[in-house]
Amino acid sequence: MGVVKVEKFLLFLLQGIPESSGVIALSLALAKVPLRWGRIIAAGTVIAVIAFCIRTSSFAAGLHTVAILLLNVIIMTIATRIPPTKAFVVALISSIILAFLELIINEILLSLLKFELQQVIENDMLWTLLGLPQAVMIIFIALLTARLMTPREDMWKI
Numbered sequence: 001m002g003v004v005k006v007e008k009f010l011l012f013l014l015q016g017i018p019e020s021s022g023v024i025a026l027s028l029a030l031a032k033v034p035l036r037w038g039r040i041i042a043a044g045t046v047i048a049v050i051a052f053c054i055r056t057s058s059f060a061a062g063l064h065t066v067a068i069l070l071l072n073v074i075i076m077t078i079a080t081r082i083p084p085t086k087a088f089v090v091a092l093i094s095s096i097i098l099a100f101l102e103l104i105i106n107e108i109l110l111s112l113l114k115f116e117l118q119q120v121i122e123n124d125m126l127w128t129l130l131g132l133p134q135a136v137m138i139i140f141i142a143l144l145t146a147r148l149m150t151p152r153e154d155m156w157k158i
Contacts, residue, residue: 022138
């Protein structure tokens with residue numbers, strides 16, 4: 001792996017791990033599963049690495065989004081007592097919230113910073129930095145949701 005690929009990979013993980021962890025955490029909070037951050041970050045890391053591999057391969061654009069959604073469902077179904085249909089619904093809701101945050105935050109930041117979207121997409125560092133606020137926001141929403149929707153302690157299998 002060349003230096004450029006390693007840099008792209010590390011930058012992707014810098015944003016991808018918190019974002020994936022946040023989506024998993026929000027999904028779990030919506031399903032009233034207690035947030036266990038060691039497990040959530042481990043799952044988020046695995047999902048981020050797989051997402052990077054899919055995004056940098058020759059698969060169709062957007063396939064990584066479907067794969068991430070299904071991976072979230074599989075992980076939640078294996079690790080918790082959430083039924084598969086409920087796991088799918090909460091994972092889908094969390095993904096939609098992330099997409100909404102991404103849209104809103106990107107619009108605000110691009111407007112404030114006077115950047116064109118294409119300019120940011122072509123710069124890996126800027127693209128990563130632009131994605132960090134939504135990762136932080138989804139984690140904050142997961143924490144807030146977990147506080148408002150009292151989790152059930154018997155929900156983890158592992």
